[in-house]
Amino acid sequence: MNERGLLVRLSVIGCGYLGAVHAAAMASLGHEVVGIDVDEAKIADLAAGRAPFYEPGLDELLRDQVGRGALRFSTDPAAAADATVHFVAVGTPQSPDGRAADLRYVDAAVDSLLPILKSGDVVVGKSTVPVGTAAAIAARIAEHGSGARLAWNPEFLREGFAVQDTVGPDRIVYGVARAGDELDEAAAAVLDEVYAVPLAAGTPRIVTDFATAELVKVAANAFLATKISFINAMAEIAEVAGADVTQLADAIGHDARIGRRFLNAGVGFGGGCLPKDIRAFSARAEELGRGESVAFLRQVDEINLRQRQRVVDMAVASFGGSVVGRRIAILGLAFKPDSDDVRDSPALDVAVQLNGLGADVVATDPHAIANARGRHPQLRYEADTTAALAGAESVLLLTEWREYRELDPVATAALVADRHVIDGRNVLDRARWRAAGWRVVAHGRA
Ligand code: NAD
Secondary structure, eight states, X not given: OOTTSOOOEEEEEOOSTTHHHHHHHHHHTTOEEEEEOSOHHHHHHHHTTOOSSOOTTHHHHHHHHHHTTSEEEESOGGGXXXXXXXXXXXXXOBOTXXXXXXXXXXXXXXXXXXXXXXXXXXXXXXXXXXXXXXXXXXXXXHHHTSOOEEEXXXXXXXXXXXXXXXXXXXXXXXXEOEETTEEOHHHHHHHHHHTHHHHHTXXXXXXXXXXXXXXHHHHHHHHHHHHHHHHHHHHHHHHHHTOBHHHHHHHHHTSTTTOSTTOXXXXXXXXXXXXXXXXXXXXXXXXXXXXXXXXXXXXXXHHXXXXXXXXXXXXXXXXXXXXXXXXXEEEOOSSSTTOOOOTTOHHHHHHHHHHHTTOEEEEEOSSOHHHHHHHOTTSEEXXXXXXXXXXXXXXXXXXXXXXXXXXXXXXXXXXXXXXXXXXXXXXXXXXHHXXXXXXXXXXXXX
């Protein structure tokens, strides 16, 4: 414990959706934290105790922790010099020219740390990386001669629940260096101090080698993506067979081995993780000569992308083959509710495609309009749901925000020009909507 009663001095390099939450959450667990990012505007917001993106609970957490002096932010990597544990939380997006992960930000973050590392420091990777990355970084750190060590500590937070997932994760995984049969227990002991609060609350902890820790993360995302594409494949069959995929999901979901979660047929997954992680995983498996082991991930990706096209096709078909000039209201732009993240968002993709086909698209979202406009300024946005719905000839519900799930079909009918809705998330009560005169179209339901 330091002179101010704070436990461990931590730095967090990269303050995006993962890093900003991690920095604030670690401060709330009693540590002294400095967050570093190259983005000056982001750091200015964070230093003022404001979240630079929408994540429930983050604003309050930042305000409290910055206010009590446990959390500060800087664009200068030298500000991390006092810290003894350095989390690397920079982005690992898809490469511009292929499916592999682009590791340039991770490399730059490690470069910025090398000059300030001291003996006993632990660099802790949180970014999602291809298996083999940690071993290479550990070799670079060792070569530099500071005596610092490396651990890999994959992150499983869900955007929309990021604060609670970080303060109280469902499991903690440490990948540490292995020499023969010996794991680097000293690095694990440092992480035990960092995670003392969740560990004391009984959070399961798995200590393993670098490769296993790296694979745990991509395997988890590959499994979740596969589950979603599985139910969407069933939806495609259900449609032609005259079956109902939501009842099918309920019925198979009662089997505890299967489980009902992540079995909602619809427009599919997106975001800054699942799509690029399954692509990077298959690219890395191919490099390792085991491409065939995860060849199914290509199909998982294809099935997923096909769902966006299917919504576009449903809309076109509903207008008899052309959407030119037709007023379409798009409800939702974020890749999931309770987030403003539009990276690889199915909703935004569908809005852009329909706009490109000549439809008169008006898109709305409770929090993601600014991000969507930044990427697609050509779209028409309307912050107010009622205004977005006014005069619509078709309504597409593409992100299942609570306010859209709870729309009243009778009141909504009074706003639109035609009662036609495509429920791209299978969340509306079809009987109620039909009773109010709506034609309801959805994935996997005859
Ligand atoms: P992000 O793009 O929101 O944040 C990355 C941040 O790193 C940006 O603010 C960027 O400015 C900063 N950065 C880039 N280079 C830097 C450098 N050299 N020094 C300091 N800062 C630098 O990305 P994210 O969603 O937070 O994801 C970060 C990593 O975490 C990725 O590997 C991702 O796969 C993984 N991850 C994300 C989530 C999630 O839900 N977002 C969950 C689990 C894992």
